[in-house]
Amino acid sequence: MQSGTFHTSYASDMALRPYWPQRVRIAIVLIAVLIFPWFADRYWLNLANTIAIAAIGAIGLNILVGYTGQISIGHGGFLAVGAYTAGLLAVRLDMPMWITIPVASLFTALVGAFFGLPSARLKGLYLAIATLASQEIIIWLLTHGKLLGIGESLSLPPATNNLFGVPLNALGNNDFVFYWITVGFLALTVIFVSNLFRSRAGRAFVAIRDQDIAAQVIGVDIFRYKLLAFATSSFFAGLAGALTAHYRGIISWERFTIDTSILYLAMIIIGGLGSVSGSIYGAAFMVLLPAMLANLARSVSGVVPDINSYLPFIQQGAFGLAIILFLIFEPEGIVKMWRNVKDYFRLWPFSY
């Protein structure tokens, strides 16, 4: 039984998962992820893909909000940039997926760094309002984008969904194939971001969050690292957007309004700020909540026939209520609840 933190080497001190129960849990999760698609039907695969894409975006936002402490209400706009860049490349230039996704992510990183410029002078709620403005401006560009040659919505030719020359639909149905792509990218994102916060840049982000003036005093170039945080965060937003574009095949600006920005903020708050696993829990919660409510509504629709017309409001209300209740009762999110559960069993029967 583990009774404390005793490291005997630097390697074990630096390890992300130093204890065997953690490694066992990771192994179980990995096995579950690998066997899940062989048993799940398309409905569940679709949900899993949506969660994986949302989790990538949420981890990106968490880099900015949870780790660097810069509030952004413009994440929906950055997702839109990623989705439309990938979409335009695929539609206009017939580029395959393995080119459009990296290009879109990098371009979104640039755009994110540009809209991060106000962070040179602003912080806290002023910055939040500035990102709100960038959200509105990006959506305006998309809806009035005839000047830029952007239509209001795009549908991607399925031919661009090929992986190094192999068309995806040859490998299985769309949801099944995309499961491996989205989960693969999610795994890469998790590995990258977990390690980011053991690096120089990641430590600088955390220093800025904890005390920006103190960080500057010890030599962190605040502006540079804030821009870097905006760029990294937007890179993953772009990745999530590009994946959405290729997975759904149709993109329109309604998917990326301020409500989307709020959805992503809600994911990281409910999941847990400043936690990679929290972002995934939050994404899963926010995707599953409306889906479960829809299932519930379907099962009681015999008793309450009107329920379906109220369903959108019930979903929206549950969403708002979840945010409020989490902030009031568990501001540290699902990740804290899970930690409490683990601690209970780890310390049982001597919980003090």
Next chain:
Amino acid sequence: MEKFIQLTLSGIANGAIFALVALGFVLIYKSSDVINFAQGELLLIGAYLTYTTVEMIGLWWPIGVVIAVVLAAIIGVLVEQLVLRPLIGEPTISVIMVTIGLSLLLRAIIGGIWGVTPRTAPQFLPRDTITLFGANVGVDRLWAFALALTLFVLLTLFFRYSREGIAMRAVADDQQAALSMGISVKRVWAIAWAIAAVTASVGGILLMSIFGGVSGQIARVGLLVFPVVILGGLDSIPGAIVGGLIIGLLQSFAGGYLPPELGMGEVAPFIVLLLILLVRPYGLFGQRIIERV
């Protein structure tokens, strides 16, 4: 020239409504440091409650409006007590997110009760036009402006002469000092939310009357509050009024003179917002906050 006067007058009328809504926003911010993202929903509540009392129940409109405004004030106080009170002293992001959650919840409740299809509003402001400075102007806009102005005067008197108003100014100025003088800060917060709900619902009612209908479109004004308050200064009441008028005029001119397919009326306030934040984050009249380590 006629177009100019028309645009100016409608800009001022809209601006007065924005200022009214922004005023409640600034009051909440000044007294409790809370940024209220649910301001647009407070507008909707006022509009829909009036719709209910006047159109569905069929009351004489002044009585219906008064009942609606009182109900909105009660909702404002309840929101403060139940949702904001537990989050005192939490970081900015929590407070922002809780008001966002609140706005979703309120929108869902409004949608559940009244549906999302736009409803035709009760007509209580006269809809004919008169000629003013050689331009045709809707009388309802003038009424909206006059009503907003009346409310401003009443609020100014309230802050200057009433006990509660002076207490609110004291709390806004220095919370600790106000507390030690025996002022109940909790009471002040409740009053701030009540006033914000009242000004917002009056704004919502005026907008409903101008648009000739009530729909989710009114809640968009809740977002326009941000350019207004940032331009005027987040903690300045005169700033809210001046900012409201400027943004109203800007929107009116940008929408009227620039080609309509650009949709500049919608985005111009946000471009100004970004510029102001970059150049003068404390706005025209706001207090400069100097950071000390």
